[in-house]
Amino acid sequence: MSEIKTKATTDSVEDFLNTIEHPGRKADGLKLLQLFIEVTGEEPVMWGPSIIGFGKYNYIYPSGKEMEWFPVGFSPRKQSISIYVMLEKKDLEPFLAKLGKHKKSKGCIYINKMSDVDEEIFRKMIHTSIHLIQSKKQ
DSSP: OOOOSOOBOOOOHHHHHHTOOSHHHHHHHHHHHHHHHHHHOOOEEEETTTEEEESOEEEEOTTSOEEEEOSEEEEEOSSOEEEEEOOOHHHHHHHHHHHBSOEEOSSOEEESOGGGBOHHHHHHHHHHHHHHHHHHHO
């Protein structure tokens, strides 16, 4: 069985965000950093070279394979901002219906800029995701 490549690192989150060339994407990245810290109460951690995660838990695949992962996070990529939340479809859909302009894939939500989404709905989605994981750990 192959090992997951994306792992927590000791790289600086601020240094990473300061390397973003696009001024709007950089500003949104810095805004998201503060928002995630406020909502989660967790310190940011770089996961691989470009993902910022908050919190940590052991995710178990249906196959039984385990991996260490983060409950919520984001990555300010060139094309769009990837948002990672650990909510099942039934829990996620009510938030997405009110979130604003976004795209969704199996593993994450994509937004072009923070001004495209309802920040209060976004905060509630992040809060629900991290607290769901925290309650499962207890």
